[in-house]
Amino acid sequence: MSKTVKRSDEPIWWGLFSGGGVCFAVFVPAAVFFLALALPLGWIELSHAQAVKAFGSIFAVVFVGAVIALPAFHAAHRIRHGLYDLKCRSRSLIKWLAYGLAFAASVYAMGSWLISFLL
Amino acid sequence: MKTMEVRIQRYLPEQHSEPVVESYQVPFDDSTSVLDALNSIKEEQDSSLSYRWSCRMAICGSCGFMINGEPKLGCKVFLRDYAAAGTLLIEPLAHFPVERDLIVDLEQFMQHLDAIQPYIIKEQANGVSEMTPHKQTPAQMDKYQQFSDCINCGLCYAACPQFGLNPEFIGPGALALAHRYNLDSRDEGRAERMPLIGSEEGAWSCTFVGYCSEVCPQSVDPAAAVNQAKVLSAQDMVLQLFRRKK
Ligand code: SF4
Ligand code: FES
Numbered sequence: 296m297s298k299t300v301k302r303s304d305e306p307i308w309w310g311l312f313s314g315g316g317v318c319f320a321v322f323v324p325a326a327v328f329f330l331a332l333a334l335p336l337g338w339i340e341l342s343h344a345q346a347v348k349a350f351g352s353i354f355a356v357v358f359v360g361a362v363i364a365l366p367a368f369h370a371a372h373r374i375r376h377g378l379y380d381l382k383c384r385s386r387s388l389i390k391w392l393a394y395g396l397a398f399a400a401s402v403y404a405m406g407s408w409l410i411s412f413l414l
Numbered sequence: 415m416k417t418m419e420v421r422i423q424r425y426l427p428e429q430h431s432e433p434v435v436e437s438y439q440v441p442f443d444d445s446t447s448v449l450d451a452l453n454s455i456k457e458e459q460d461s462s463l464s465y466r467w468s469c470r471m472a473i474c475g476s477c478g479f480m481i482n483g484e485p486k487l488g489c490k491v492f493l494r495d496y497a498a499a500g501t502l503l504i505e506p507l508a509h510f511p512v513e514r515d516l517i518v519d520l521e522q523f524m525q526h527l528d529a530i531q532p533y534i535i536k537e538q539a540n541g542v543s544e545m546t547p548h549k550q551t552p553a554q555m556d557k558y559q560q561f562s563d564c565i566n567c568g569l570c571y572a573a574c575p576q577f578g579l580n581p582e583f584i585g586p587g588a589l590a591l592a593h594r595y596n597l598d599s600r601d602e603g604r605a606e607r608m609p610l611i612g613s614e615e616g617a618w619s620c621t622f623v624g625y626c627s628e629v630c631p632q633s634v635d636p637a638a639a640v641n642q643a644k645v646l647s648a649q650d651m652v653l654q655l656f657r658r659k660k
Contacts (some may be wrong), residue, residue, distance in 0.1 A: 300609045305618035306648035376621050380575065 308372055315369025321360040364401035371397035415441040420451050423505040425512055429491050430526035442493040465516035475567030480505040485572035485629045520611035523568050526584045530592035535603025548600040561639050562596035563632040570636050574621050583619040586615040586626035586636035593639040612647035
């Protein structure tokens with residue numbers, strides 16, 4: 296065994312993974328139900344004015360975090376460890392790719408919101 | 415008496431270039447354990463068969479084998495349990511190098527056990543003499559007692575796919591024991607153990623498969639210990655950040 300033990304950075308990814316897990320269980324199904332079922336089937340009404348108001352509120356930021364960013368990191372973590380279990384060798388490349396994509400998706404979602412909000 | 419076909423993975427380095435499976439017919443009744451079957455084969459059929467055992471009562475932890483692919487204590491499972499399956503395959507514990515027949519080299523496991531300092535560490539500088547009794551309430555004992563039942567059998571290592579991929583992983587049994595001492599009110603060694611637990615090869619190599627807890631003959635639940643250790647390690651990381659800022 297090596298003498299110098301380096302602290303793992305895993306707590307960070309594990310924290311994002313756990314947060315994303317909760318979001319996947321709670322907010323993602325709620326969002327899917329709301330946006331993909333309840334609205335198109337007309338079970339609930341959402342006027343254009345209401346939608347614009349919601350888009351400009353703090354809830355939009357929460358939505359991006361809870362339905363896109365954290366679940367993206369959750370998925371990235373699973374993919375990374377899944378590939379490791381499948382004995383993929385380039386571990387640090389996989390790590391960069393997985394979390395990099397999650398980060399890019401989060402920045403893209405947040406950025407698009409910010410741009411449309413400011414315009 | 416009924417008989418059953420027992421197949422055993424054999425490997426005698428002086429005879430075999432690679433392991434071979436040999437078959438034996440073993441008479442059994444309701445009280446015949448797998449270890450009894452091995453003893454009967456060794457006495458009646460083939461004295462060259464090698465395996466470890468001692469207590470015959472699931473307490474010494476030396477008779478771990480893969481039995482029909484699952485890590486089990488040979489003295490704790492019975493041939494009658496496999497009567498329906500009709501056949502029994504006994505192999506050495508998975509994920510360890512095989513020395514001879516069913517005997518594996520547990521050195522890696524022993525090194526990990528040693529590394530986590532599985533004993534009470536007490537600072538002597540605080541004026542407590544070594545002769546002072548270490549008092550503990552039943553509630554304090556409850557916190558760690560479940561994790562103190564480990565018999566170092568290594569079944570959890572044979573069950574752990576992460577240990578299979580990377581033998582440097584400290585592994586379930588040793589991490590459970592580390593956690594047992596970290597939770598002990600008499601112990602002051604947590605700070606010494608945390609760096610190893612919080613390293614890549616420590617708790618963080620675990621991906622919460624949970625099979626270790628399923629196979630543990632002592633219901634230690636090492637998976638719970640490892641994942642509680644992850645929480646401790648995460649707390650430790652955050653605390654470290656604040657400490658450095660000061
Ligand atoms: S935790 Fe259980 S399975 Fe693992 S070595 Fe200890 S007793 Fe055996
Ligand atoms: S012989 Fe001791 S545990 Fe089986």
